[in-house]
Amino acid sequence: MTTPVCTSASNAATRSFPNATYPSFTSYVRARQPVLLRTARSLTANPSDAEDLLQTALTKTYVAWERIEDHRALDGYVRRALLNTRTSQWRKRKVDEFACDELPEPEPMPGHDDDPAEQQALHDAMWRAIMRLPARQRAMVVLRYYEDLSEVQTAEVLGVSVGTVKSAVSRALGKLREDPELGLVR
Secondary structure, three states, X not given: OOOOOOHHHHHHHHHHOOOOOOHHHHHHHHHHHHHHHHHHHHXXXXXXXXXXXXXXXXXXXXXXXXXXOOHHHHHHHHHHHHHHHHHHHXXXXXXXXXXXXXXXXXXXXXXXXXXHHHHHHHHHHHHHHHHOOOHHHHHHHHHHHHOOOOHHXXXXXXXXXXXXXXXXXXXXXXXXXXXXXXXXXO
């Protein structure tokens, strides 16, 4: 006789269908649950996910119980339900991050030191140059590049046209390029 691999999952499987309309389903789950749980564990890396996967597959089997003609092939039916459910979960997952051995660091730009003091000096010089811009240009540069608003959003915030934002930002960037203090840092 085989012992249940996970008693909590075994108990959960029988509790999920306490008043089952199909006594044969309940007896099937009690008898085959350890084997099916091992199959589910082979499809997932996490034992908790395997229990959830098995519960989902057994729920699908329960719903289709009357339509299953050959109850001798139930293991195959449940295994197919496990595989299909796992495939659906895999397809639906959203991958935002990838694990890697080393953290990707940006390549240093040629001629720029990673010295924090140098970076702070550049930051301070940039802010002094921005503060020397006329108020309207300064507001547009800050909204566009520090607040990361689009040209349309910047125009809406300031109550001006998109063309005004484009021309004012262009003039402001020209002044920043010509700023003598920033020229020393470049």
